[in-house]
Amino acid sequence: MKTTYQIALIPGDGIGPEIVAEAVKVLKQIERTESVQFEFSEVYAGGIAIDKFGEPLPDNTLTTARLADAVLLGAVGGPKWDQNPSHLRPEKALLGLRKELGLYSNLRPVTLISGMEARSTLKAEVLSGVDLIVVRELTGGIYFGEKKREKTAQGEFASDLLIYHEHEIERIVHQAFSIAQNRKKHLTSVDKANVLESSRFWREIVERIAPEYPDVQVNHMLVDNCAMQLLLRPSSFDVIVTENMFGDILSDEAAMLTGSIGLLPSASLGEGTKGMYEPVHGSAPDIAGKGIANPAATILSAALLLRHSLGMETAAQKIESAVQKVLSQVRTADLAAENEESVSTQEFGDRVVAALSK
Numbered sequence: 170m171k172t173t174y175q176i177a178l179i180p181g182d183g184i185g186p187e188i189v190a191e192a193v194k195v196l197k198q199i200e201r202t203e204s205v206q207f208e209f210s211e212v213y214a215g216g217i218a219i220d221k222f223g224e225p226l227p228d229n230t231l232t233t234a235r236l237a238d239a240v241l242l243g244a245v246g247g248p249k250w251d252q253n254p255s256h257l258r259p260e261k262a263l264l265g266l267r268k269e270l271g272l273y274s275n276l277r278p279v280t281l282i283s284g285m286e287a288r289s290t291l292k293a294e295v296l297s298g299v300d301l302i303v304v305r306e307l308t309g310g311i312y313f314g315e316k317k318r319e320k321t322a323q324g325e326f327a328s329d330l331l332i333y334h335e336h337e338i339e340r341i342v343h344q345a346f347s348i349a350q351n352r353k354k355h356l357t358s359v360d361k362a363n364v365l366e367s368s369r370f371w372r373e374i375v376e377r378i379a380p381e382y383p384d385v386q387v388n389h390m391l392v393d394n395c396a397m398q399l400l401l402r403p404s405s406f407d408v409i410v411t412e413n414m415f416g417d418i419l420s421d422e423a424a425m426l427t428g429s430i431g432l433l434p435s436a437s438l439g440e441g442t443k444g445m446y447e448p449v450h451g452s453a454p455d456i457a458g459k460g461i462a463n464p465a466a467t468i469l470s471a472a473l474l475l476r477h478s479l480g481m482e483t484a485a486q487k488i489e490s491a492v493q494k495v496l497s498q499v500r501t502a503d504l505a506a507e508n509e510e511s512v513s514t515q516e517f518g519d520r521v522v523a524a525l526s527k
C-alpha cells in the first residue's frame with residue numbers, strides 16, 4: 170500500500186519551469202522505487218500569475234499550497250515586471266507564501282560536493298572541511314516591516330522598518346540551537362549589534378536561550394565580519410543563525426564556496442511538517458529558455474522536501490548521492506571550465522534519474 174502525498178508545484182518564472190521539471194522527473198523515479206505516490210498540483214505564482222490573473226499570488230495558489238503536504242517552487246521574478254508597482258511585483262508571491270504558510274525558518278545547507286572545489290574562487294585548502302548551514306529567519310525583519318514612500322515639504326522619502334518581536338527571534342534561535350546540537354555543536358549568531366537596536370535585542374535573546382543548550386558553543390559575529398570570514402575561514406562555521414536580510418545575502422555568498430549558486434537548495438519550515446522547498450538562486454532571466462540552467466539546486470531541494478516534510482531520509486540521501494555522482498561525471502554550463510563540454514538542464518536531470526535507477 171503506497172502512501173499518497175500532495176505536492177504543490179510552483180514553477181514560477183524564468184528558469185523556474187525548466188528546473189522544476191527536472192526535480193519532478195526525479196520525484197517520479199522515487200515513486201517507482203519507494204512505497205509512495207505523489208499527486209502533483211501545478212499552480213501559478215510570480216510574474217506568470219500577474220500576466221495570467223493580474224495578481225502575483227492568486228487565491229487558488231495559496232489554497233493549493235495550504236492543502237498540500239509540501240510545496241516545490243522554482244523561482245519568481247524577472248525584468249518584465251521590474252517596473253511594476255509594489256503590489257504587482259512577483260516577489261510579493263514568494264513573501265506572501267512564506268508568511269501565509271508560517272514558514273519562519275529557512276535552512277540553507279552549504280555542502281561542498283567533492284570535485285567542485287576547482288569551480289570555487291577559493292583555494293582547495295581553504296575549502297577543505299566546509300560544511301555549514303545558514304538558518305535564516307524568513308517571515309520578519311525589514312522584509313515585512315512597514316514600508317513608506319511619501320512626498321513632504323523637504324522632499325520625497327522612502328523607508329522600510331526593520332522590526333522583530335521577541336517570539337520571532339526566540340523560535341528561530343531555538344531551532345538553530347537544536348540544529349547545532351545534531352551537527353558539530355557550534356552556533357554563530359550573526360547581527361549588526363554595534364549599530365542596530367534590533368540586533369542588540371537579537372543578541373540578548375541568543376544569550377538568554379544559550380544555557381538551555383549547554384552542549385552548543387555559541388559565538389556572536391557582526392555581519393560585515395561574517396561576510397569576510399566566510400571567504401577566509403569557511404570551514405570554521407557550523408550553524409549560522411541570522412535575521413532575514415543578512416541571511417539572504419550571506420547565503421548567496423556562501424553558495425560560491427560550493428562552486429555555483431546552481432547547487433544550493435533550501436527548505437522553508439514552520440511549526441508543522443509542511444514546508445516550501447526552493448533553490449536559493451532566482452529566476453536567472455539571463456539564461457532562461459536556453460536549456461542550460463543547473464537543476465541541481467532544485468533537485469536537492471526535492472531531497473530536502475522528502476527529508477523534512479515526508480520523513481523519507483533514505484530517499485533524500487539517495488537523491489543527494491545521485492546528484493553527487495552525476496556531478497563527478499558531467500557539468501552544467503555554470504560549472505564547466507572554459508572550453509569544457511557541458512550538459513543541458515534536461516540531460517542533467519536524466520542522468521540523476523539514471524543514477525537513481527541503478
Ligand SMILES: NC(=O)c1ccc[n+]([C@@H]2O[C@H](COP(=O)([O-])OP(=O)(O)OC[C@H]3O[C@@H](n4cnc5c(N)ncnc54)[C@H](O)[C@@H]3O)[C@@H](O)[C@H]2O)c1
Pocket residue numbers: 184243244245246247248260263430431447448449450451452453454455456461462463464466503
Ligand atoms: N526564490 C526566488 O524566487 C528568487 C530568488 C532570488 C532572486 N529572485 C528573482 O530572480 C530575478 C533575477 O535575480 P538575480 O539575477 O539577481 O539572481 P539569480 O539568482 O536569478 O541569478 C544570478 C546569476 O546566477 C546565475 N544562476 C542562477 N541560478 C542558476 C542556475 N540554476 N544555473 C546556472 N546559473 C544560475 C544567473 O544566470 C545569473 O547570472 C529577480 O527578479 C529576483 O528578484 C527570485
Ligand SMILES: CC(C)[C@H](C(=O)O)[C@@H](O)C(=O)O
Pocket residue numbers: 246260263264417449451
Ligand atoms: C526574491 C527575493 C524576495 C528572495 C529573498 O530575498 O528572500 C530571494 O532572494 C531568496 O533568497 O529567496
Ligand SMILES: [Mg+2]
Pocket residue numbers: 417418421449
Ligand atoms: Mg536571495
